[in-house]
């Protein structure tokens with residue numbers, strides 16, 4: 016048997032030869048994985064790693080119900096979604112049963128988060144007859160032309176803000192820890208920015224088509240917007256005739272524990288919701304959920320069709336994910352284990368000055384590392400080094416945010432109390448060692 020470490024390097028070289036260099040990857044010298052089970056990934060060296068980062072795999076790796084159901088469907092029928100078959104209506108009814116409001120009564124299937132956001136923007140433009148969109152700074156919504164235009168996550172692209180098309184209008188990320196506003200009225204003050212931009216667009220142009228935002232700022236490191244922000248921002252854009260888009264691609268579907276949808280944790284009801292990633296547990300299933308009249312507006316303007324979106328195998332994957340979340344009580348697990356994890360991380364913050372803040376809720380959290388708690392200077396190199404040292408201890412965690420200084424925690428929703436303790440103990444040891452080195 017070949018040396019597995021050398022084999023991993025060879026695999027990396029093979030991948031580098033065929034893959035475009037701008038494709039992101041984890042670690043400089045990554046382990047090669049050959050299987051996954053529940054919250055663990057197993058490398059070719061036979062080592063099991065605790066997967067803290069893979070929020071695509073919401074119901075855990077290699078879930079037998081998913082593998083069986085999708086496998087069975089692939090043996091029977093998988094085809095272009097223009098044909099009539101049962102699986103699409105099935106998954107759509109299941110999704111709508113979770114809709115945060117009965118007014119959201121229509122589902123359009125897609126294959127990815129980028130596609131969902133692209134379609135959400137098109138729907139908003141068709142329904143309002145306008146083109147301007149208000150987006151939140153430091154967000155990421157996908158790579159396709161429209162989704163990329165409303166993404167300003169710039170950590171690897173110094174031109175991300177300067178290169179926005181003229182229809183994109185940015186407001187500050189509603190981050191009470193780092194942004195311009197903190198304190199009691201922070202939610203209202205960030206929302207006031209949305210109101211000001213919407214009012215300016217109404218006065219100078221035709222008014223906003225939409226406001227798009229992640230309900231919890233996943234790409235900023237799991238930052239929960241200050242209370243009242245989302246509901247007030249939605250009211251502001253609607254007052255000027257625009258629609259509210261909740262990008263739930265990362266934080267949706269029970270992950271936040273307190274509610275099934277991210278927007279619901281903020282007491283807000285969007286007009287358009289995007290889901291993908293975890294919706295198919297890494298199988299290509301995503302959707303846009305909205306009101307029928309909004310879909311009809313797009314139908315009058317042209318058409319939307321994505322050949323394999325909602326195809327039988329993808330639709331079955333989507334339905335099984337929803338069933339498993341319900342049957343295994345994964346939203347409740349996210350709430351309970353998330354609370355325990357948050358308390359443990361807060362305990363670490365009290366003992367380790369490098370931890371400036373613990374963000375997030377449920378099983379979407381962020382451990383923000385700073386060199387100085389007063390200046391909040393980002394501990395970027397430290398975050399990279401701590402991630403490397405955690406990998407050496409069998410834990411996969413990655414830095415996130417513009418400053419790459421937030422350790423992002425978004426494991427499968429099957430994550431247990433013991434998993435949380437394993438992670439926090441390892442982080443404690445690594446932080447102690449790092450402080451001494």
Ligand code: PMP
Pocket residue numbers: 127128129130132155156157158229233234262263264265291292
């Ligand atoms: N929206 C959000 C909030 C995301 O985090 C992502 C992916 N990171 C996307 C959209 C794009 O999804 P995909 O990679 O499936 O195209």
